[in-house]
Amino acid sequence: MRAGHCLSSPFRCKSLQHFSVCFVILVMSISLVLIYKRSVGHGYDEFSQREKRTNLNARMPARFFNNNRNKYNLMDETSGSGGLGKLKQFFNIYDKACTLDYINANKLAQDHPCVIEIIRKHYLNEPSPPNAPLKLGSKDLNDRSPGQTGVIFRLLKNQTNGFFVECGALDGEYLSNTIDLERKFNWSGVLIEANPKVFESLLSRNRKSWTLPICLSLEPFPTQVKFQPKQNTGLSHIEGEAKTLQQPGVPGVDPDLVTVQCFPFYSVLLAVGRTQIDFFSLDVEGHELKILKTIPWHKVDIKTLTVEWDNLLEGQEALSSFMEESGFIRIGAFDFQYTRDVIFIKDLLNNT
Template identity: 50%
Template sequence: MRLPLVIGGHIFRQGSVIVTIIALVFVFIFVIQHMTYTQTSGPSTGFIREAVDQALDSINIRFKGRISPISTEYNLLDLDETDPRLAELAAEKCTIEWMNADRLQQDHPCVIETIRRRYLHPPADLDVPYNLVAPNKADPSVGQATSILNYLGNQTKGFFIECGALDGEHLSNTLYMERTMQWGGVLIEADQTSFGKLLSRRRKSYALPVCLSLQPYPTQVTFKVTYAIGSVQESLTPEQSKESNMLTLQCFPIYSILLAIGQTRVDFFSLDVEGHELRILKTIPWHKVDIKTLAVEWDHVGEKPLVDYMGPKGYYVFGRNTVNVGNDLFFAKNDTRHR
């Protein structure tokens, strides 16, 4: 199994075999030197063992924290939150270019701090009134909010994620929860025009003008701007890439965003990203989060691939929405079946 290696504050990614070998050579030389000393001065075997341990510790090879297959799958550092190296990594050459080029781990401090510093907008103060186009419309969703709240027993003060939040009002799956049920959460909208309107609504939730990454690391992508159905574009002709409605946007894994907010327990995850839903779900380290319910649009992906993926993750389908603008599957965690 390959080892994560940290030398001078730098974490070398898996596959840096040469670096690991060089580090071990230094350890070997260190041991030989102490063995020579043993022959002349005669320290105990315990001293030599301690010297070897110190040498290994000096180059910070984490034998105890070897990368597990699941951490490899989800591209995780998996450093303990008390590890002093986290502070060094947060400041070490932390740029967007480095973050994307090196495909930094979802839980890398640089990724988390970049989200906090550059992209995360705080909630509006509770005493600031909403600025809505249709303030008398209690629930602008097309059944999602009602279905989820019914399942959760009209839970109050929950936490949501809404990806594909549009302007924060039109077709919002979470506005009713926020206004009436005292929920809070995070609103994610990649379309910059829609995001500007979202901020003007004075929602009482965090907001980010980014897209969700289709990979377990930060990426920059081309985004096609089309109101309500904007989406990430992966295959473009040279002519298409020059179109005025094509923008370059920064994407982050959803897990990175949750870490930046400090919230990994989620009561409702609304995912509507025009065809990339399954790929986004596959970036989530499910063993690191607790997501109770989800509404996932299935138009482009189809129901079966979503059900086949979510089943082994511990989720079952408890409902469907077949309205033209909201073809969703409603998932719930198996341990909530009693509701």
Template identity: 45%
Template sequence: MNNGDASEIALTEDYCNEDYVNSHQLQQDHPCVIDIIRRKYLHSPSAVNGSVFVERTDVIDPSAGQSSIVLPHLNNKTGGFFVECGAGDGETLSNTYYMEKQLKWQGVLIEADRKSFSRILASKRQSYALPVCLSLKPYPTEVSFYEDGIAGEIYGDKISNLEEITTIENIANVQCFPLYSILLAVGRTQVDYFSVDVEGSESQILMSIPWHKVDIKTLTVEVTSRRQVDVDSLTKYMEKQNYKKVGLMAGLGYYDLIFVQNKEARHISFDRT
């Protein structure tokens, strides 16, 4: 059965499930993929006193500086929209906490570590949240994931006999979805800020995005390698997607690259499609 035939299947749990979308490598915008995300993984923003937003004037930015670098490129806008992948507990070192609490942004928090995700839910963030990883392919996948708090990362392929393995600790099989699928599930393809911090898989995630179908204004991308060739390779790839590197943050054992959409080049690209 090809993807066209599959789209005619009723969106029921009997057919529309993880095994089906993974094994058939369904395209990112397939109705079944979007339905699974909404039905099984997507947690809606927490409402406080009947309102999505809680206005604050005393919020301290817990990020390592990413938000303070990105916001000026967005004219310090209020009411923006973010996606934070590798969101941790939603507070500690969060790149988006200040945006949400101080500037009334909304967004999507993505965190595959189960303990960290439970803390996101407990923190009552006013954003969507999903206990998944971003797929390294342009279709849904399942992988093994090393759970280690803010240092969690994709371990490798799905482990079929995980319950029998006793030599590997803190490993869980996790469902992954493409970023584009998640954006469609929340009804948003325009993103002001995309934070990617997944301990080594950032480039593969970026290369799975259909850039002509999304409008992402700014990004911070962690690069765990300090090799200049790796930084240059990612920079050249993003330049081809009509982004320019406007900064580099050096941390303990990592770089954060800051990219801003090249508006002039982006405009030309849209005119050609």
């Protein structure tokens, strides 16, 4: 604009200046919104794509675990995430590192990408190579389980190449509900054992399954708990406020309490990249029902379960009632050697 025009019409000049300022502010606001949306979505894009791939094979490529990105936009978990909170987040004031302390302190949701990354980077061990021979203490080819494997195998009509999750896996051989499925029928899966010393033996077996030295969380978020190893390793259990019928450790006989990290069952499935499970074996000395209540059943597809109820405070009927409400049929309660389990199968007629 020429100077003469401003002198002759100062009001018009001021109006144009105001318009220019408003226009600049508008453009900056739109840019901030677009950048903010991109920053929020960026941390979740890769995870969302992984969650959709629920039919992946059990063995994931090595690159899946070489993700060095350890920052997330944790806007949803930051208190005061209103307008000012979002602006602070935009300028990286509240950006948090993805750490174990952070996910525990903030009780991050079980499907949060930071929780999944922590599991993958620090707890999840890849299956042994296909050509690595099993290292078992015995060459006995008989069923190593107390009896659950045979029942499940019949329910699944002698299925081969299935996928299991066994929590309370012990050393991967003794009383294992999955070793025969793996070595005889080409199954693979996930083995979870919270007892640190027993887990070392599990790793040495060369199982063709993912392994994790954790406990399953009794809450829908990560937690740390006191864990009581027992001289009879099959009776090791979580101690503390969550009571069971299991006896506490005996001083001078049982090992001292240890701190163990727990993750929700669903978080473990997402970390492995598998939400379709043929067989879930759950034996944690009294906390089974609490763990089952953390599972978002509408997001997983589990065909069969065997659940120990020996040390369950709520009792067998409470367990059966909950599983029936969750879409399963109770096959029966079985008194196996060393354990008493209830076996369930998915109700396909009412879940289609």
